[in-house]
Amino acid sequence: MKSMSNRLFLRFVLILGTILAVLMIVIGQLFPIYLEQSSSQIQTAINQITDERHITLSKEEKVALNVFHNSASKDILLDAISEKVNITLFVLFFITLVLIAIISRYMIRDFIAPIDNVTETALELAKGNYRARAHESEYDRTMPLSHSINILARNLQDITTVREVEEERLKTLIENMGSSLMMIGREGNISIVNRVFLNHFDIQLENVQGRVFRTVGLPATLEQFIDHVFLTEKPYRQQLKMEIQQELHHHDVYGAPVIGDHGRWLGVVIVMHDITELIRLEQIRKDFVANVSHELRTPVTSIKGFSETLLDGAYKDEPMLLSFLEIMHKESNRLQMLIQDLLELSKIEQHGFTVNLMPMGLQDVLIRAVELTGPRLDEKDMNFQVEMEHDVQVMGDVNRLIQIATNLITNAITYSPEDTTITIRLKENATHGIIEIEDQGIGIEKHEIARVFERFYRVDRARSRNSGGTGLGLAIVKHLVEAHHGRIQVVSEVGVGTKMIVCIPKT
Numbered sequence: 001m002k003s004m005s006n007r008l009f010l011r012f013v014l015i016l017g018t019i020l021a022v023l024m025i026v027i028g029q030l031f032p033i034y035l036e037q038s039s040s041q042i043q044t045a046i047n048q049i050t051d052e053r054h055i056t057l058s059k060e061e062k063v064a065l066n067v068f069h070n071s072a073s074k075d076i077l078l079d080a081i082s083e084k085v086n087i088t089l090f091v092l093f094f095i096t097l098v099l100i101a102i103i104s105r106y107m108i109r110d111f112i113a114p115i116d117n118v119t120e121t122a123l124e125l126a127k128g129n130y131r132a133r134a135h136e137s138e139y140d141r142t143m144p145l146s147h148s149i150n151i152l153a154r155n156l157q158d159i160t161t162v163r164e165v166e167e168e169r170l171k172t173l174i175e176n177m178g179s180s181l182m183m184i185g186r187e188g189n190i191s192i193v194n195r196v197f198l199n200h201f202d203i204q205l206e207n208v209q210g211r212v213f214r215t216v217g218l219p220a221t222l223e224q225f226i227d228h229v230f231l232t233e234k235p236y237r238q239q240l241k242m243e244i245q246q247e248l249h250h251h252d253v254y255g256a257p258v259i260g261d262h263g264r265w266l267g268v269v270i271v272m273h274d275i276t277e278l279i280r281l282e283q284i285r286k287d288f289v290a291n292v293s294h295e296l297r298t299p300v301t302s303i304k305g306f307s308e309t310l311l312d313g314a315y316k317d318e319p320m321l322l323s324f325l326e327i328m329h330k331e332s333n334r335l336q337m338l339i340q341d342l343l344e345l346s347k348i349e350q351h352g353f354t355v356n357l358m359p360m361g362l363q364d365v366l367i368r369a370v371e372l373t374g375p376r377l378d379e380k381d382m383n384f385q386v387e388m389e390h391d392v393q394v395m396g397d398v399n400r401l402i403q404i405a406t407n408l409i410t411n412a413i414t415y416s417p418e419d420t421t422i423t424i425r426l427k428e429n430a431t432h433g434i435i436e437i438e439d440q441g442i443g444i445e446k447h448e449i450a451r452v453f454e455r456f457y458r459v460d461r462a463r464s465r466n467s468g469g470t471g472l473g474l475a476i477v478k479h480l481v482e483a484h485h486g487r488i489q490v491v492s493e494v495g496v497g498t499k500m501i502v503c504i505p506k507t
Contacts, residue, residue, distance in 0.1 A: 017097055017100075020096055118134045118145055118149050120132075121133065133153060175194050175195050177194065179273045180194065180196045180201075181271050183258065183267060183269045183270075184267050184270070186266060189210055189212055190208050190211055190212075193205065200274065201218070202244075203217070219242040226268065228255075229270070233257045233265065235257075249274060251272045252272070252273040253271070254271045255268055292342070296335070298331075299332065300335070302327060302331045306327055354483065355396070357395045360394065361392065362394055365402050366435065368402050369406045372406050376410065380417075382422060383422070387424070387426070388424075392426060392433035392506070393506060394433040394506050395484075395507050405435065405502075408437045411474065415441040417441070420440040420441070422438070423437070423439075424436070428506065432505055432506060433505075434503050435504070437499070437500045438498070439497045440496070442494070442495070443493050443498055449492060452474055453478040481502055486502065486503050486504040487502075487503050
């Protein structure tokens with residue numbers, strides 16, 4: 001802005017200076033004419049003086065006097081007057097030029113300053129600084145312009161604030177929604193993805209933003225779904241099964257075209273709801289109903305069959321009667337155990353179930369569990385190996401921890417052959433007390449380890465059923481461990497054995 005003011009000032013001074021210079025040149029050119037007039041007047045004055053004083057000059061003297069006047073006096077007068085005139089003109093030119101420069105500088109600054117201020121404000125607004133304001137003064141002729149610029153700035157600031165608030169709300173909504181979201185432009189480039197999407201597919205934003213959706217490594221089923229939405233340009237919903245990070249996931253996927261102003265087609269938006277847990281729970285529910293029906297049918301069928309046989313006359317044969325009654329008693333005990341475990345599991349799974357946590361030692365828990373399972377161990381000629389260097393204090397419920405240890409030891413005995421050893425270890429780390437129960441049994445396949453805590457799931461169904469197991473023991477154990485804010489892990493190798501590791505937080 002200063003450059004414009006300086007250019008205007010220089011141009012103005014240059015024009016006025018040129019005018020003054022021309023004026024001085026004209027005055028200089030008129031100087032000889034003025035000098036000739038002065039010489040004529042001097043000659044007339046000399047003649048008048050000689051006539052008044054009756055001075056008689058000869059013709060030769062008059063000629064000599066005129067020659068002297070026309071030569072010497074003229075040169076002297078010309079030199080003197082020229083010097084004075086030149087000095088006077090130069091001084092006047094300099095003073096006039098300085099005065100003009102000062103006055104023009106003030107006038108230009110007074111006229112250009114408001115324009116400069118408005119221009120600077122407009123440039124700041126163009127850069128996005130909507131807080132910039134132009135100076136307003138009622139004495140400035142440009143006040144209407146400054147006022148209009150300020151109104152524009154305030155309106156732009158208000159619009160920007162509203163837009164930023166809306167963008168922040170939209171970003172917060174997109175980032176905190178529980179479903180994966182992806183928006184794809186009309187050219188197939190991914191423009192928006194949320195954090196849930198990135199975490200779910202384990203990819204980075206820079207590897208997705210702006211890239212074609214086919215090049216980011218999405219599952220083939222999802223790519224086919226997106227293609228369908230692009231081709232039909234209509235909303236579409238479908239449940240997809242996708243393998244992500246070597247795990248099978250189920251998603252309820254919804255896709256719809258994005259329509260802008262004037263019906264312009266902008267692309268598609270894809271929303272994915274992860275329903276893997278719902279599918280798993282639904283499958284568990286179905287398996288639970290089927291397993292309960294199967295588990296109940298076996299003892300009920302046995303009891304009903306033997307009772308009908310006895311009613312048909314077999315009760316008269318005393319040995320057969322005793323045999324049937326013994327079988328019926330065994331099956332009724334099995335039925336009772338199943339019902340008790342179901343009631344126990346239902347109680348533990350109820351919302352709000354808690355355990356009575358208090359400081360206690362794990363050593364007494366393991367000793368009590370060994371005493372309770374000792375008779376079962378002796379039936380199979382098995383041995384205990386206990387490794388406990390010292391007691392470990394944890395926050396736990398004594399009865400529930402005994403129940404956990406007893407169930408785990410019973411499982412180890414059930415799935416181990418005769419003449420083997422059950423090893424019980426008591427350890428600790430910085431935050432947890434650790435119980436390890438290791439057997440030398442049949443072991444568990446790797447793909448089955450994740451399912452051993454499901455209700456009624458059995459690694460060896462025939463053996464567990466024949467041994468009187470209900471298939472609910474490990475499910476109860478897992479819920480009780482989680483109620484203690486602990487965790488349980490399984491380490492197993494087929495044909496070698498299984499190790500159950502229970503971690504309970506310390507006091």
